[in-house]
Structure formats: structure tokens, C-alpha cells
Amino acid sequence: MLFSPARTLERPRPRLSASVGRFVRHLGWRQAPVIFAVAVLVSLVVIAVTIPWWTPYDPIGLAGRRLQPPSAAHWLGTDALGRDVLVRTLYGARYSLPIAVSVLIVAVGIGVAVGALAGFLGGIVDNVLMRLADITLAFPPVLLAMAIAASLGPGLVNTALALIIVWWPIYARLMRAQVLNVKKLDHVDAAIVGGVKPGRLLVKHIMPLCWSPILVNMTMDVGQVILLAAGLSFIGLGAQPPTPEWGQMIAEGASNFYCWWIALGPGMAIFLVSLSSNFLGDALRDVSDPRGRQ
């Protein structure tokens, strides 16, 4: 669809509205994954917030006979201790989602600050900070997270700490690359020539142009963080029983392997959230990067 020049001029905030318009104009099947992703994530958040008010069973209390296959009373069956798997899975969103979001927010905060300083100041600061990031990145992420979580002791907070330590270097690198690119643009020179001080230059003139890849990456990483957190819980380093955390639940399912339904609920939940966050990230990238669009 073409719009007339007159209309473009009148739009008050066309950057945003143009992006939204482009988004909406994505046709049929192109839009489907995004709608799916948003629907899954929004309903999970709503469920996680409201579940105590409408759940028929206690997530850590007895709900029925143990190891029951799916039935009308227990849609996803019961586990080895007779707890309802569906209710526990839905309660799990109260642990996994906040962990993913808080880990990402802190990791991005650290990464962005480090990357921005390294890219902006260059020289020794750049070298020291980035070598630090390289050292962290040199370890396989799962192994490093395991080592940290193990040394800090099991528990959700320590898992989060371990994940933050594993994740910040990725954002530091991303931000540094962005800052290095934006720093070369003319408007930054123009600001220097206008007498803008370095701190303000970085925060007001360079960083506002650096966000879009960070945001895209964050969205995609939500799934990754949940996966790794679940992995740590699975091997016993994360949430401890009886917490209805997804990874932990799968671990319980693994010890009753013939009762396939115990691991099905949390497994599907992890799968859906990771998939949705990837869909959302893909869509965000398409919208923010005109070169990737067809």
C-alpha cells in the first residue's frame, strides 16, 4: 500500500505508527506465528497471576490418587505424590517466567553498561572489559552455569545469579558493536561539534540508536533462559522440590518414566514458551530491520 506524501507529513509519530502499520500489513500466514506467540505468552502471564483464585487443587498438596493417567478430574494426570500435573504446570509459570525476565533485565543492564562503555571509551577500558566478556564466553554456557550454581548452592536465586553471569557478555558484545557503529555517524560528530559532553553524548546521542538488536535478542533469549533454568533444575541445581518448577517437574517425571504424562505438562510448557519467544523475536527483527523485510 502506498501512502500519499501529505499523509506522511501529518503523522505525529510516524516511526512508531509506521512500524505498527507495517506489522499489521504482514499478511495471513506471516502474521500467524506472532498472534500465536502473543496469545501463548499473554495467557500464560494471566494464568500465572490469577491461578491461586480459581485452581481446584493445591500445587503442592494431595489432589487425588498417585500416578493417575489423564482423566476428566486430572486433565494431565497426577504425579508420584498424587499432585495434579496440570495445576503444577500452570503454577510453574509463576517461577519460570519471572526468572527469565529478571535474569534478562539484569543481564542486559550489565551487558549494555559494559558494552556501551567499552565501545565508547575504547583503548584499555575496551580491552579489559571485553577480555572479561571473552573469558566468560569461552566456557560452554551450560557448564559454566552448572559450575556457578553448584558452587553457590542449589536454589532459585542462585540459579538466577548463575544465568546472569552466563548471559551478560552476549549483550556486552552486542552493545559494543552497536555503539562502535553509531559512534561513526555524522550526527554524533555534529553533537561533538556543538559542544556536547562525552557522558551526554553516549546516553543521549549514541545509545538511543542501539536498542533494536538488543530488544530483539532479549525476546528470543526468554526461551533460552527458561530452557537453561529448567536444565539446572532438572539436574537438581535449581528449584528444589516441592516447588512446581518446570525443569524440576520433568526430573520427577524422568524417575517415573513409564508415566509419560508427568513430564508432558512441563515439557509442553517449556516448548511453547521457547517457541513463542522465538516467533516474537523474529517478528520484532523483521519490523525493526527494513533490510530483512521482503
Added chain:
Amino acid sequence: MSLPLLDIRGLAVTIPTRDGERTAVSNVDFSVQRGEVVGLVGESGSGKSLSMLAVMGLLPRHFGISGSIRFDGEEICGASERRLRALRGKRIAMVFQDPMTALNPVKTIGTQIVEMVRLHNPGLSRRELRAKALSLLEAVAIPAPERRFDQYPHEFSGGMRQRVVIAIAIANDPDLLIADEPTTALDVTIQAQIVEIFARLREERGMAIVLITHDLGLVAGLADRMSVLYAGRVTERGPVEPLFATPRHPYTASLLAAVPSIDDVSERLHAIPGTPPSLADRPPGCPFEPRCGFAVSACRMSEPDLLRFDRSVVACHRAGELSLATLMQEPA
């Protein structure tokens, strides 16, 4: 003559490369009086932008800069960042070549102008800032400034953006405006409007302007004096009119001849044969000698000094030979 506003003496810029230092600008003298428009002309790579970036203190730290740059009597070559910051934007401002990239794409132009005003006038209220910004938009002839104030750079055409860039540059009534090829990225009708704005700035605000350009028409229309740079050296410098009428340096003459003229009925455009010497292999003699139609053996031996003729200064071994001046009217 009173103390010049900007006085550059013996400026040299060297760029470190893997094969040693390369001299990009050497022994450049250049001065601007208050309220004067000076053209700085030369091909790409002749060092005109480098010299002006040196004035703004914008050259990368590892470049070697020597010589003296005095602004209003104060030495600013090698001055502290802090001192330079106080001058930048307030007393010296700069307009960049490409208006498409010189504005911050994620901020409204109003915000950008206000930022520049507030930076150097911290006491102003919100309303005063807005009023000042609107008056600046008016000064650069932007229609409907009230509406334009809250728009983003991508809603402006190239010419309009260049006006905004100029509005930002003149936000604090600088004494000196350095315009780095301000019209190169614009089409011809827009160029004329920008030229008009520069002319008015000089007239109404007494602003001195350095015009970095390879557009001789722009220099002819606007500048009082001009310097021609070639391979990082001044080849000829003087008042614009005599320089256009009787150039004394073969390079200046070739530049003038290379401008296509509407009266010229010959079939070919006059190009200068060859290319400027690269930084790596400077000839020992006159840098223009390999491309010069008037070169003699002396030109290959030594670099010519700047010699004064009438009101202009020329770096050519044969500048004294009157026949040369007439010969150049009809280039070979």
C-alpha cells in the same frame, strides 16, 4: 588589518600508517577575518576537510598535528577538550556535508535545536527555549516552524534538513561557521537557497564563514577570499575576483577551466589529466608537476615557495611569467 578571527599558521597533519607517517596536510596558512567568507577549495583528499577538522579538534587522537591554530587570539591547537568544548557550538560551529546523516534520526528536530540552545544557555525556561528554537527555524526559512518543530528528520527533505542543520549550527550565534561542503549533497535549486541563507547570516549576524567546497560557483557567489589546496598544500590564495579573472597557478586555472560553461561550445569537457599524488609517493618537486602542462625542469627539482603577487599568494615556479597567465585563459 585587525587581528584575524581564525589564524592558522604552518598547519601540518600527519597520519600514521603501517609504512610510517604520511603527511596529509603540510604548511597550510589560512586566516579568516570577522564577518568574512573564505572559500577553501580543492579536490577530494586535498586536505581541506582535514584542516578544518583540526580546527574543531575532531581529528583522531593518533594523527599528528603541528603548527598553530589561533581562534580570536587564543591558541587552540592542542588545547584541552574542556576548553574546546566551551568554544564548540558557542563560538565555532560546523555544518556537515550530508544532511541525511547529520541529524539524530530518533529525536524531533525541535528537541535537537533546543538541546543545542540549552547546552550553552542553561538558565532558559522551557518556553524561552522553544521560542528561541522557533525563531531559529524561521531564520533558516523553514515554513510553518510551529508544525515542523515536533517532526522527525525523516519527515524533511534534504534541503529542509540542511536548513535544520544550519539552524542548529547557528543556535548560539557563533562567530565562525565552518561549512564542510554544505551543498554537495543537495540538488541545484536547493543549493541556491542554502547559499542565500549563508549570505543572509553573514549580512545580518556578521558571521564569518569558512566554505569548504569543490564547487567554484559557490565560492564565486559567496566568498570574499579563497585558498586553493592541492595535495595538502596551499597552491594559491587571494581575493576571489582577481583569482577567478587571472589565476596564476596552473592548477587553479585548470580547475576553472574544468567547470563546464554554457558558452563553451566545444564538444569535450576539460578534465585535468592524471590524479593527485597519493600520500605514499609525493614527488620531490611541485606536487602538481606530473599533471601540469607548463612544468619545466625546475618544477621537478624543488617544491615552490609561496610568493606574493599583487594581492594573492602563489606556489608556482613560473607564476612570475606573465605569459603564463594569459596562456591559461585558453587551456591546452
